Amino acid sequence: MSYTDIVYEEREQIAYIAINRPEVMNAFRGQTVEEMIQAMTKAGWDKNIAAIVLTGTGDRAFCTGGDQSAHSGQYDGRGTAGLPIEELHSAIRDVPKPVIARVQGYAIGGGNVLATLCDMTIASEKAVFGQVGPKVGSVDPGWGTAYLAHVVGEKKAREIWYMCRRYNAQEALAMGLCNVVVPHDQLDAEVTKWGRELVEKSPTAIAIAKRSFNASTEHIRGIGSLGMQALSLYYNTDESKEGVRAFLEKRKPDFRKWVK
Numbered sequence: 230m231s232y233t234d235i236v237y238e239e240r241e242q243i244a245y246i247a248i249n250r251p252e253v254m255n256a257f258r259g260q261t262v263e264e265m266i267q268a269m270t271k272a273g274w275d276k277n278i279a280a281i282v283l284t285g286t287g288d289r290a291f292c293t294g295g296d297q298s299a300h301s302g303q304y305d306g307r308g309t310a311g312l313p314i315e316e317l318h319s320a321i322r323d324v325p326k327p328v329i330a331r332v333q334g335y336a337i338g339g340g341n342v343l344a345t346l347c348d349m350t351i352a353s354e355k356a357v358f359g360q361v362g363p364k365v366g367s368v369d370p371g372w373g374t375a376y377l378a379h380v381v382g383e384k385k386a387r388e389i390w391y392m393c394r395r396y397n398a399q400e401a402l403a404m405g406l407c408n409v410v411v412p413h414d415q416l417d418a419e420v421t422k423w424g425r426e427l428v429e430k431s432p433t434a435i436a437i438a439k440r441s442f443n444a445s446t447e448h449i450r451g452i453g454s455l456g457m458q459a460l461s462l463y464y465n466t467d468e469s470k471e472g473v474r475a476f477l478e479k480r481k482p483d484f485r486k487w488v489k
């Protein structure tokens with residue numbers, strides 16, 4: 230398959246999937262998510278691949294979530310809310326090998342959810358993490374909220390979602406949102422080092438460990454798919470549309486005007 234929205238590479242038994250939409254800070258549209266699912270599944274079930282690195286091209290953004298310019302009530306792809314994002318989340322969870330988020334810039338909105346869902350996160354000191362849902366008329370009702378609480382704790386997860394603040398790499402490290410922070414120019418060397426170490430490990434032991442880690446949070450998949458139905462209805466409200474309009478018009482949203 231040839232890709233338009235991502236770059237896919239394999240080096241030294243490590244697969245690299247990079248969102249390649251720097252003009253929108255590596256935000257994803259329907260096509261992007263389809264390609265990511267395809268690449269994640271291909272790498273995930275290839276016995277020669279030991280680890281998968283998920284990242285974005287350029288220096289500004291890992292991923293800033295849904296492409297707001299491809300959003301008018303619903304996104305432009307398939308799936309409950311116009312993006313097959315649940316399938317991508319499932320692919321990251323289900324592939325029997327470690328997925329590493331290489332975060333070199335903004336990991337915001339749905340981009341933050343992707344980084345959270347990866348098995349491990351390696352961040353550059355320039356990385357910025359955060360949620361924007363309640364600022365732009367959206368929310369991730371499964372992995373992005375409930376699973377985040379497993380990763381950083383209930384209080385911090387609620388702060389992240391309700392307050393929509395940005396967190397630098399050191400703050401993310403302190404709350405357990407990433408595994409390590411390295412100087413920006415050493416990020417690729419660090420990612421390669423972790424990848425090479427994984428190549429040396431027993432693939433079956435790692436697959437069993439991953440499934441075992443997954444087991445205790447598997448119920449969140451159901452919460453997410455139920456929540457996606459609600460999100461789809463929410464996207465069609467004036468309250469949600471106000472968030473998208475305000476972002477594109479570069480102004481503060483006035484949600485209270487639209488609450489029914």
Ligand SMILES: CC(C)(COP(=O)(O)OP(=O)(O)OC[C@H]1O[C@@H](n2cnc3c(N)ncnc32)[C@H](O)[C@@H]1OP(=O)(O)O)[C@@H](O)C(=O)NCCC(=O)NCCSC(=O)c1cc(O)c2ccccc2c1O
Nearest residue numbers: 253254256293294295296297298310314335338339365367
């Ligand atoms: C990332 C930012 C914090 C950066 O802020 P900064 O001030 O540095 O830069 P700008 O705001 O001026 O942005 C520069 C440039 O990039 C464009 N851009 C940035 N993000 C997006 C985006 N997501 N979509 C489209 N375009 C984007 C921006 O418009 C500027 O373009 P110019 O042409 O004017 O230069 C800040 O940009 C920011 O907060 N971005 C908001 C990101 C956002 O709203 N994300 C979507 C949240 S909702 C979501 O992610 C989501 C996730 C899911 O998993 C879903 C699943 C199913 C359905 C829906 C889902 C969903 O909505």
